[in-house]
Amino acid sequence: MPLFINRDQIFAHQVHLLEHKLRSKEERILELETENAILHLRLAECLGKLRRDHEKETKALQHHLQQRNAQKITRSALAKLLSEVQAVKQDLSELFAVYLSFSTELEEQRKQLLDKVQQASCSLKGDRGEEAQDLQAVVSALERSLEEERERCRAERQRRKELHNTLVELRGNIRVHCRVRPVLPFDHVPSSTPGSWPALSEEVVSTVSDDTVMVNCIKPGMPVHNKMYEFERVHGPEESQDAVFEEVKPLLTSLLDGYNVCIMxxxxxxxxxxxxxxxxxxxxxxxxxxxxxxxxxxxxxAAEFFRMISEKPADSHTVEVSVMEVYNNEVLDLLAKDAQGNPAEQRCDVITTSNGASQVIALKYQPVRDASEVMQILSRVLKLRAHCPTLVHPDSSRSHLIVTLTISSKSPNALALARRLQSAKKDMQLAAQKEWWSPRCRRANLVARKSSEDHLFASTASSPSRSPSHSPCPSPRPSVSQALFKTKLQLVDLAGSESVGERGSRM
Ligand SMILES: Nc1ncnc2c1ncn2[C@@H]1O[C@H](COP(=O)(O)OP(=O)(O)OP(=O)(O)O)[C@@H](O)[C@H]1O
Structure with missing residues (x-):
């Protein structure tokens, strides 16, 4: 295979290598530039910190210098104060010395003045005695006029009482009021057929005015006939218990003036x-x-009565309560107790005195100190009262209830004494008119005298709780100073007045 190397390829390769180197150099430059920038930043930071530390150091140096100045000022001020305190101390000790000499001087002057005052008072004594006498005379004159005013006030009060009682007498010693109660659910007659409504009742009594009532007399097969009745006062169905009481309240004033009162x-x-x-x-x-x-x-x-007594001198009045029931013609003492102290029915005998008054023998009288005691006794004994349902009233009382409050007064007022004398005079006249020969008559007369006194006065001071009105034994007539003045408030709730059998009532 021929070995030949293409020059272009070599150049290209070298260029490539150089480019590669260049790129890596450029990257390195970039890195170094970044590092350089970071270092610049850090340098700037360090320079900033250095500046701040320098500033802090300068401030601390200034502060230190200021503190040193302040210390210098305080030290000089303290030194000044100390010298001032020394001066004040010096002044005080001088002042104290002056005060001591001044107080001795004052004490001497006081002694001299006291001597002078004593001398002057001795010389003035004579004049002052006259002045005191004058003042004494003025005081006695004032006391006399005060006593006169008091006397006038007493007389006025007496006159008011007399007028009140005259008014009561003028209005009539026996007064009949009528109270019409509202129609109540039990008035509606129950239906004879099971499941049907009860027959509604008709209002047959209506108030026409505050002294007249009208009664519708309806009889089967007869025309309706209206009847009018007049009374001293008529209370309508809407009238409250308070309104009814207001009408009888004035009678309680008469009670303390020596009048017996009965409300029935x-x-x-x-x-x-x-x-x-x-x-x-x-x-x-x-x-x-x-x-x-x-x-x-x-x-x-009871509440009003005890309120009135509370206005009188303390212990001047004592009150006793007795409660009796008349049932089947028998008088029962509801306060009687057996030997063990448990409530026990006790029949009492009634005698008629020579002046026609009835007197219950051996009736129990319980002393009471306030109205709540009266009410406690009543709520206890009223459970013993004979009750029996009637066709119209499921809780019907089948007896007459007589609550008596006997008031004994140790200091009767002038009006009461006058009434007492009047009564005694009447008593004497009565005695003179009668035959007093037989021993039987004589005894009856003693009882009669006692019972006529009994309304107004009777018991001796030594035994106030055993007044003749409580006991049938005759006692000598008490003297005016010894006598207790007695009056009675009788409050009577009678049994139903309807005919027996008509309303399903049985006695
Ligand atoms: N003025 C009134 N206002 C509201 N309710 C009344 C009034 N009068 C009586 N009543 C009510 O009528 C009912 C019968 O009254 P109360 O017991 O007083 O009759 P009474 O005449 O005493 O009867 P009795 O002779 O049978 O004992 C009671 O439930 C009572 O609360």
Whole structure:
């Protein structure tokens, strides 16, 4: 095979090699340029850092110089202050010396003044005595006029009471009010056919004005006939317990003035006697009104009565409560207890006194201090009261309930004493009119005298709880100073007044 080398190929090869070298040189140059740029950057960074460090160093140097200056200033100021303090100390010690000499001087002056005042007071004593006498005279004159004012005030109060009681008497000692209750669910007659609606009741009594009611008298086969009835006051179905109580409240004032008071509820079964006298606890729970809004006359009267007593001098009045029930013509003491102290039914005898009053023998009287005690006793004893459902009222009370509050006053007012004398005079007249010869009559007369006193006064101071009204034994007439003044508030909730059998009631 011929060996020959093409020159072009050699040149081409060399060119290729040179090109290759050139390329690698160029790449190297590029690398070096990049490195150079990076180094430039680093150099710039280092230069920047160096500049910043230099600046910091300059600032720190300046700061150090400033601090050195400040220290120099503070040191010179401290030195100045120290010298000032020394000066102030010097001044203070001088001042203290002056104060000491001044206070001794003042003490001497005070002593001298005191001596002078004593001397002056001795010389003025005579003049002052006259002045004091003048002042004393003015004070006594003022006291006298005050006493006169008090007397006038007492007289006015007395006059007010007399007027009040005259007004009560003028309005009538016996007053009849009528209360019409609203129609209630149990008034609707249940249907005789099972599944059908109950027959709705008609309103047969309606209030015409505050003193007249109209009654529709409906009789089968007869034309409707309206009857009008007039009363002292008529309370409509919408009238509240408070409104009813407001009408009887003035009577309580008379009670403390020596008048006996009796408030009695009368009406057929379910007509609202117990609601009016005691109140309805069930209604109270559902009414959403303020507590006590559904309370009847008895709790409200007890509260008002004790409020009135609280305005009198302490311990001037004592109150006792008795509760009795009249059922099947028998009088039962609801406060009676057996030997173990448990509530026990006790029948009581009733005597008629010579002046026609009825008196219950051996009735229990329990002392009470406030209205809540009265209500506690009542809620306890009312469970013993005879109840029996009627056709119209499932919780019908079948007895008469008589709650009596007996008030004994140790300091009767002038009006009460006048009433007492009046009563005693009447008593004497009564005695003079009677034949008093037989021993039986004499005994009856003693009881009669005692019971007529019993309304207004009776018990002796030594045994206030055993007043003759509580015991059938006769006792000597007490003296005016010894006597306790007694009055009674009787609150009566009668049994239903309807005919037995008509309303399904049994006694
Ligand atoms: N004015 C009234 N407003 C609302 N409810 C009343 C009113 N009067 C009575 N009631 C209600 O009527 C019902 C019967 O009333 P209450 O028990 O007072 O009758 P009563 O006359 O005492 O009956 P009874 O002689 O049979 O004992 C009670 O549920 C009571 O709450």
């Amino acid at each position: 509820a009368y009406g057929q079964t379910g007509s609202g006697k117990t609601h009016t006298m005691m109140g309805s606890q069930l209604l109270e729970e559902h009414s959403g009104r303020q507590p006590g809004a559904q309370q009847g006359i008895i709790p409200k009267a």
